Every structure is written in C-alpha cells, then in structure tokens.
Amino acid sequence: MKVRNQILGLLFSVLFFSGHAQTGKTESGLYLFTDRDFCVSGDTVWFKVVLNGESKSNVVHVQLADAGNHTIASVIKKCTGKWAEGFIHIPDSLSSGVCFLSAFLYEHLSETGRQVEKKSLFVYNRFQRDLPELLIPAQEDKREEITLEQQISINPDKKTYKVREQVAVEIGLGAIHPEEVAQVVVKASLVDELARQAGGRFLARSAASHMVIPHFQEKDGFILSGKVTKANSDESPEKAVVFLSLPENPRYLDYYVTGNDGYFHFFLQNAVGVGEAVLQAISEDETELQAKIEFSIQKIQQPVSMQKQTLTQPQIDFKNALADAGFIKRLFQEEYTIPEHEFSMPERFTIPAYGYPQRAVNLDEYYELNDFREISRELLGGVRFRTRDGTSTIRMLNWNENAYFDSEPFRLVNGIPVFKNRLFASFGSADIDRVEYTMEDRLFGDLRFPGILALYLKESSNRWLVHQPNFTLLTVPLMQPQHTPEFLSQTASQKNLPDLRSVFFWQLIETGSDQKIDFPLSDLKGKVEITVEGIASDGQIFKCSEIIEVK
C-alpha cells in the first residue's frame, strides 16, 4: 500500500507540473524587459531580451511600433548566452503617445496567430508642452504579471531620500532556487504614475509577413531580404540573379536567384554596425531592374485597443519637467546619443569568395597608361580587352587548357560584380590601384566564372556606381554591436553638472542568495520604483516593486 501511494504521488506530481508548464509558457519563448516605462523623444531606451525557447536562432529582432503597429525603429541583436541587450533610439520627432516594443525571431515572421507580447512605452515629445490628453492602451489586452512577494523582498535603507543621495537596497532572493529562476532583472527608475498604472505588457496575435520567408533559423547572423522589380514598375521578373556586395573590408559577395515573387534573402553572419551594401539585379533578357531592401517586421492581426485619457495637472507638470530635462541633457552631455558603429564582419575564410588571385598587378609600379586597353595589353598577360564597333569584350586565358575562354570573365570593381565592359574602358592608371586576376575556370555555387578579373580603384567611395543601371547603393543597419548603458558606468556624478537621469540601476542579478545593490540618485525629484522582474519556471513574468521618494 505504501509503495502504491508513493507511485500515485509521483504520477500526480508529474501530471501537475507538466500541465502547469504548458499553461504558463508564452508561445514565442521571448521575454522583453526595458530600462524604463516612459521616455522623452530623442532618448535612448535599453532593452534586455531573454530567449527561453528551443529554437536554434540566437538572434532577436526588437521593434518599436506605434499604437497602429507602424514600425518606428527596429534593432537586430545577437544573444550572449540566453540574453540579448541593446538599445533603441527614440526619434526626436516622435509625437507624444504610447508606443510598443516587441521581440521576435526571424522564423516567427511566417506564423499567423502566434501570441505577441507588446511592452508599452510612454513617449513624451520634448517640444510638445502642456499636453492635455493622451491615447493610452485599454486594459482588456493587458497581461497579468504575478508577484512573488513571499519569495522576493526589496528593502531600501530609507524610504525618503534627498537628490543625488546614495541608495542602498537589500534584495532578498535567497528563497528563489537558481535552477527555477537563474537571474532576475533589477531596476530602479523614476515613476511616471500614468505609465505605471496604464502601461505594461499587452497581448496581440501575429499576422504572417507578405514576404516569402525561407525556412531558416538565424544563428550568429541575420537575413537581409528584399524584392526585385522591373524599373518603374511593381512587376517582378520571372527570374533574376541578385548580387549583394559589401565593399568595405572584409569584402563580402553572395548571390540569390529569385523566383516569380521577386524576393531575395541573404544571410549575413556576424555582421555588426552599419555597412554600405551594393545590390545588383540582372535578368536573362537584360531588362532594367531595381532591387529594394525590405526589413523584417512583425505584423499583428489587431492593434492594441486604445482609449483617450485626460491628463491631470501633476501629470502635465511631470511631463513638462521631463521635456526640460531632455533639453538640459542635450546641452551638457556630449554623448547623449550613441553614435553609429562602423561595419565589422569577420572573414569566414582566408581566401576571397572567388578564390586566390593567380596574379596581382600594382599599377603604381609601372608608367602611366591612359586606358584599360593599354593596361591589359602592356601589363596584364593573359587578359585580352578588345573594342570593336563600340562593343568591348574581355577574354581571359584558360591557363590549364592554354586557350582563351570563349565567354566573358567574372568582372569585379572594388569587389562589386560588373557586367558591362564599357565601364572598364574608361579606367586608366590614374584610377586603378591594383588588378587581381585568375586564369582558371572557377565555380562559386552555381555560378561559373571563366576567369576572374578584379579591379581595385584608388577612389574607394564607389562614385562610379551612380551612373550605372541596375545598381542600388544603400546603407544597411546590421546587427547592433555590444554597448553598455551610460547610467551603469556613472558611479558618482560631477557636482558642477546637472544630473537628470531617470533610470538609476538596471542589471541582471543572480538568484539563490540575498543581494545588496546601491546607486546614486539624480537631480530629479519624485517617486522612484525599485523593481525585481523575471520569468518564473512556468514561463510567467513576475514583478515585485518597492517605492521610495526623492524630495
């Protein structure tokens, strides 16, 4: 009987826990935390995303959208472990209102009806004073957060503080088992009563993207997608080959063959910062084509419903004080906005995409030659450049066969494929830095290159592209590099400068034992909320908070 009871007990507990886990877990396995619930236009909002799902993807997309789900800004961030931390610049021109931040994985874009969690962000335009009313989210879509008050305690050393005073807080996390919840997000920030009461996490349902999404999981990189259409038309060609070149060092080159829909996708591994990209689409019948980038955007079926809220005078005063603080911050803080990072992408292999060049000719080592015909004749053995009746042809020697190839080689200028020989004719020694070429029949995927001729110009700005048809030169935001929020490094502010931070502490803290944190307050007065947020073992978000006052 004793054994039977034990088995029954075991079965019961297994059934209980498995059932519990199914009901609580969010569908995406992504949880987003922000350093603030409100901001002034022009601010930088920091986010942390934890990836709890079983996907192989380790790259998350975070997008900021308005109440109508029109994307305002988006960021792509690679996870370190299970967490991704990044920032989003709030445009200075953004009107006052409630925006929503949401996180998704690339593979989610093709799904319809998936639960999407949208975290509210109250944005106050710094030029808009005495705002009488605001559209705030209706509470029916709000997601309930559980409180673990019995397991978490927040004990500040005082309840009332002066401006710029140091706050010491004991966070009781000893009752939480690290295997259930490994880390929590601890935050201390100024309170906006309106955002505190009306804001939070809201639920919506996803709608599939209009793009054709390849079955692909982004690992250590992201997919850059776009569409090819005929010039001055929305019609896509039956088939086109799109080349993507990132001409900055290290050089990147890849191609994609589009179908009837015209969509193309490129996977950029470990590409961070902001880079210049050149897109080029060509079709068999040589129609003039244009290629456009389409950013990965999470669509939703129904936006979060909103309602009008008239602001009280204290709320208006608070908002005006924030706007003033925004102006002063810009005056005194040089690095108020984080500058764009330069492009970086580690080289995958030691050799270029098209293989080692057999020969490299540095033109500065020779006397000056006027055009490419002379250069090829005098310096490039095995390269034949001919112009007859206004048509130029290039033929390379097939080194292994000891005969010239009967078709054009793969031609590159600054790492960008070029299919018109006309362009080469104008380049002389004054323009070209070096020429690299290969006299072999090479394959790059399904592309066959009867020789490769690569020109590197002295002028690296690629101005020559401007007059070329079928080329699109664009600046592409890649994955966001690692950056630390400025308030984390600010230990003691300078007394002669105004300190107008509204977020004082925002860090991941290990559970399993009680922790002590401390942070300096700023010149801003009002209520400060110290919160502990995290994800319970059943997948539900919990939040505990304590209010202190700055007078």
Next chain:
Amino acid sequence: MRPEIKILLVVFTFAFTFTGKAQNSTLDWKALGENSNRLEGKLTGLTYRIPPLGNNTHFMQDRWVEGSILLEDGDLFDDVRIRYLTFQDELVVYNPNLKQLFIADKEKVNSFIFNYPHGRQTFVKLYFDAFVDAGYRYFDLKYMGTRWLVTFHYIYEEKTSVYRDAYGKLRDSRLKPKKTYFMYFPEEEQYRRVQSKRRWFVRLFPENKREVRRMFRRNNLRRFDEKEMIQAFKLLDEAGFFN
C-alpha cells in the same frame, strides 16, 4: 526564291540568333534556380575534367558517393556527391545544377565524410610539415582519441615491362594506390609514421612492454592489419597509455 538563297537565309538567321545569345551575361540561366540558393554559403572551387588518359586509380572510389563536407567556419554541406582524388590529394565534388565536377577549395574544407552502405569514411585536413611538399593534406581518419590514427593515400607509379593500355598507347608504368599510416598528436600537431607490426606498437612503451603485449594477446591482436591497428589504438587509449 532560289533554294540556295533560302538555305543562306536560314543559316544567317541561326547565326544571328546565336550571336544575340552570346551577348547576354555569362551566367548559365538554365542551371540557376531556387536550388542555387543556399543562404549559409556556397561551395567554391576549380572546375575539373577527368583527363582522357586518366583511369579509376586516380580516384579512391569507383563511383560517386553521397557524403558531407564540413567547412572551416562550421558550415556543413550534406548530401553532396563526392570522390577523393588520390592522384592530386583533392576533393572532387559534383554540382548537379551545372552538371559539372569541381575541386573544392582546400583552404575552405575542414573535413568530409563518405557515407557508404556499410559505414562511413572520414577525411580531415591537417597540416603536414614535410621537408618537401609541406602543406595541408587530406588524411583518412581511422581513430580519433588522445592520439589519432590517420592514413595518407597516394598514387605510386610502378615501373613495369612495356605494354599497351586500354587506348592502345605504349606504357612502361602502372599507377598503384598506396597508403601510409601515421600516429597524429593533435595538441602538438606532429606525426609519427606507424608500422603495421605488433613489435612497433610494443616498442612505443618501453617501460610497459609486458602490459602492452598482454593486452594485445588477451584481445587476440596478431596480424596488425588496419582493423587491428584501430583496435590497438583504442585499447591503448582506453588503458591510458597515450596520456
């Protein structure tokens, strides 16, 4: 119209049609399709044509084998048809879209696996610091542990009496596949040539000769062919002799 003129017209029409096609970009549009899109990356290499006077001894395998190629950056190409070109120590891959053979760029390949019905054969690229021809070579990986047992396959030209080959050409040599076994020290990246003899293995451990002999005897290792050498490496590794 006179028939000669008609014929000339047809010939001219064809000639112009084909000249028109040659003006287009040099891409093989028939080969390019959705199968050409591999987002992780593409295999690159040098096109390869089996030489007219070549024979099966150039390759290790008689026919194309389904296999996989792992590149240096961790990108894995599955279900590719490959053959090891022993004659040049290269990996030859078949591109089904272009219907073209090519030698995969050795700089990019890390390892490749042949999936036979009876098992797998793994090749790894390792740096071989020889006096002549130092560089990266493909080694047949037989055992991978604290120390590896690897085989280098090569083709040896053996002198024979004069004979006529299949093409009726007079020859005085024959190509013979050969292999050399090496013990590879992965941490030191060094090699030691392995002799397929029991005595060689015993001499590796002069202080433990009796234990090694006893271990080989108990496991019935006598002939020291390839199978038994792999077994010997496994036993020695498990017994901690390689530590």
